[in-house]
Amino acid sequence: MSFLKFILKNPFRRKNSAILAIVGIAIGIIVIVALGGITEGLINTFEDTIHAGGADFTVSGKETGDSAYGTNTISSNWTEKIANVSGVDEAFPIYVVLTSVGDDYMNTLIGIDPNGTALADISMKEGRIFEDNSSEAILGEIYAEDNNYSVGDTIDIDRQEFKVVGIYQTGDQNMAGGVFTSISKVGDLMDDEDSISNIYVKVNKGEDPQTVADRIDSQYGDNITTVTSVMEMTQMADMLNMLQASTWAISLLAIVVGGLGIINTMLMSVFERTREIGVLKAVGWSNGKILTMIVGESLVITIVSAIIGSLIGFVACTLLGPLIGMEPLFTPKIFIQAFAIAIVVGIIGGIYPALKAVRLPPTEALRYE
Incomplete structure (x- = not known):
């Protein structure tokens, strides 16, 4: 079996732990994608409204x-x-x-x-x-x-x-x-x-x-009021900034919660595979290769979470948005952000358990039962 296939299959040897980790991270990704789509949709709807027509602005009743x-x-x-x-x-x-x-x-x-x-x-x-x-x-x-x-x-x-x-x-x-x-x-x-x-x-x-x-x-x-894009943008800026800040705050929360979850999952994986890691070291695996394996497994879990979370977030927003009077707009930036967060969580969540695995003395690891 190649090294890549080994990394891809290993996380799912402990299905329950992997599923729990994926669900936890996917929930954060769902919220990030949904909020991103709603925010972009509101911005797009707002801009369509204020730029309606070739008119520079409109005048209406006071x-x-x-x-x-x-x-x-x-x-x-x-x-x-x-x-x-x-x-x-x-x-x-x-x-x-x-x-x-x-x-x-x-x-x-x-x-x-x-x-x-x-x-x-x-x-x-x-x-x-x-x-x-x-x-x-x-x-x-x-x-x-x-x-x-x-x-x-x-x-x-x-x-x-x-x-x-x-x-x-x-x-x-x-x-x-x-x-x-x-x-x-x-x-x-x-x-x-x-x-x-x-x-x-x-x-x-x-x-x-x-x-x-x-x-x-x-x-x-x-007697009358003028409505221009500049005025409207000023009035709406705080609300849009709050929405975008909320998206980033939830993204940060997803990194923290997801990072803790994946650290726990990978630590348990290292603990359960102590003897296996000792065998790998004994047959010549370098510390760098062990570290790459653990971080790679962590990334596999978080990327799967990002795929599942992005799909659910997209489908849920697309189906439910019109029912509550919202038209979400999904841009590549939203999904890039979601996957970037998943990768950051994967790396952060994998490094500490990987370092623990690297520091295991081969002789002690082999004696572990």
Whole structure:
């Protein structure tokens, strides 16, 4: 039997000890992978939200309300006021409502000027953009696929018939399941032509979006609020840092707990194999080879734990995440971190027992019963 096969098989000669060690370390890896996926998913969702559209930032109502964005709707005349602020290139209002769409009792309907769709970060997959103030709509690719709609079909929106003139795609998963039409038509449907939900704002080339947003706040901050990526990142930084710190804290805990577990397992292995180690030394095995064998066996256990823990963490998060409203995102970095921790635990957990084995005098080891 080769030296490598010897190392791979040895840890599983004592199955109960090996299984307990693997379970203990795998639990830590599961938590690391799950927390990593959730953290990355939250960051990704957050960035998708604040960068929604080609807009540099958005303007919304100041007070909490019952609109689709959780704020009060604002008067449509705010669009002109915002457009006239120095540094603003374009300002397009949107009106987001929840209403009956097709067979859905409640779905997201987004009204916008056809010329402002570029700021909503959507691109046409099929068909064309709707015309202003027409009974035409474009559907998100997810909504269209789920409900078997295609260009040329008709769809009922709030009990009125609209023609599907296009299918759009977007990087925003929330919008991918929605429907766009002219903002004037949404105003008609809601019998509220003077209200809007938000305003998408694009600044002039060379302007700093945060500076323009601050300018708007200084003029109109008592009535409206601006939402920029810089502001949102500042507000969210503490929460994201806490999540990432938690991941690293649990990683450290996994190293400590896993290291103690593997040390105990390998010490028991050395104790039970004292005579075997003496025989190996007697037949010419060097101290370096004995040390490599023990550390190698420790690494085998921790790497198996990393594989099992990573798979369980990935599957559990993927299946359970959507049920609790979370979309985990798994990047190579998460799994690299998990395996790096497993390797560190394996090395740390194997060195002390290996040194104990190396220090065993061959003559005493051979007499051991």
